[in-house]
Amino acid sequence: MTAGIEVCGLSKSFGPVRAVDDLTFHVEPGAVTGFLGPNGAGKTTTLRMLLGLIRPDAGSATIAGAAYRDIARPLTVVGAALDASGFHPARTGRTHLRVYCTVSGFAPQRADEVLELVGLASAGERRIGGYSLGMRQRLALAVALLGDPRILVLDEPANGLDPEGIVWMRRLLRGLASQGRTVLVSSHVLTEMQQLVDHVVIIDKGRLRFQGPVAELAGSQATVVEVRTGQSEQLYAALAARDGVDVEFDSAGRLLVSGLDAAAVGRTAFAAGIELHWLSERTGDLERLFFTMTSGAHRGGNASEVGV
Ligand SMILES: Nc1ncnc2c1ncn2[C@@H]1O[C@H](COP(=O)(O)OP(=O)(O)O)[C@@H](O)[C@H]1O
Ligand SMILES: [Mg+2]
Known part of the structure; x- marks a missing residue:
């Protein structure tokens, strides 16, 4: 049983494209781990397998020792933000979060707490259709944080954030890691991640190229x-x-x-x-x-x- 994330021999092909190729890595609690690679490297496919959204051809991926589908109340174990485009545009940010609260049995006030956490308190009453990409990224992060999970999985969360937003996100994620949480955050832009991550997992063409502390990489x-x-x-x-x-x-x-x-x-x-x-x-x-x-x-x- 492990507190973090374990990926073991994971593979997935789409037709002739081997998107993820025998990938093995682990992610430790109490640190921010950057999941890095150029566009098309297989990051999103890996995260979708980790979160039980697509089935691997081979291998396994576990969160706190269990496959995602075997976790009883997943939102309280792992918070995920994979795609900031799937929101209902006519809903307000607060309504969106309250729907999740109702479905998952959280108190409705939790919606306001996470809005505050991601800096959207003043925009909570506005329709999501009028949100910028950066605001939708923050809302996706709010959903991930709803169940106060020990593990966070974020796919390109810096996309659409302005430099100020990136600094803000860095501070938030570092704070969450310093509370002992496991934070896995993907990016194709290394410079965005350089001051944020403690560990890196670098992939290219679906394969592992490096994993370890960023200090070792910089050595x-x-x-x-x-x-x-x-x-x-x-x-x-x-x-x-x-x-x-x-x-x-x-x-x-x-x-x-x-x-x-x-x-x-x-x-x-x-x-x-x-x-x-x-x-x-x-x-x-x-x-x-x-x-x-x-x-x-x-x-x-x-x-x-x-x-x-
Ligand atoms: N649903 C899909 N159908 C076909 N090909 C896909 C699908 N999802 C991803 N791919 C392909 O798999 C490879 C890895 O994609 P992806 O995991 O999205 O990479 P990344 O997130 O690192 O940019 C790419 O070549 C992409 O075109
Ligand atoms: Mg991707």
Whole structure:
């Protein structure tokens, strides 16, 4: 029996698309875990399987030790916000929440408490049809919090929030984690998550690429060396031939090298008689690491930088 979330060997295909491919990871209580990957990586599909909305082809996903369908009063165990578009537009935010209270046996005042928690107290009487995307995200979060659950599962909750809203959400989620709750939050934008998450689970093409503390990710593994040369194919071959070295081209035609420091990259080039035009080392640059880990599907943050 575990207090958090366990995903084990989870797989799901849609026709020929293997959306989730033998995925195994766990999410611990008392921390915020970022579930990261580019669009189409399989995040939403994984969360939908976790919440019993679609059936996996293989593997299992449990919440506090049980499959979602076996949890007696799910709203009191796990709060989920997967999609902020499914609200009835003619209802007010408060009515929407009160319907959930009635169905789930919570006191009607709970609706006002969660409206307050998500900063929608003054908008509770307004129709949802007039809400911005950011307000609908807050309402989805309010629904997730209704049953005061120990576990929260949020799919791209920062979507549609303005920078101020993102700061607000960061504070709220950190507060919930510091009360010992399990918080799993997905995003395709690493920078949104960088100051929020303690742990990360990074996936790409349905597969696990990394899981662990964000501090570990920002450590030695996060050293990425950027190189520009007129002989990039030759340098690619020379670097890729080395053990434990990962090389990718970025969208600007630079080589991104992980597993070596700048001096070692320079030596490799020198030994192969390759002239370098530009060489730079970034340590702890999560954005770059994310880029190399997820097959360049995500553009790095410094693409405008120009070499010599
Ligand atoms: N209901 C579906 N039918 C067909 N393909 C789907 C369906 N849901 C997701 N996919 C495909 O599965 C892959 C993963 O999608 P998704 O889980 O939504 O990724 P993410 O949430 O990381 O952006 C994508 O290639 C997507 O097109
Ligand atoms: Mg998604």
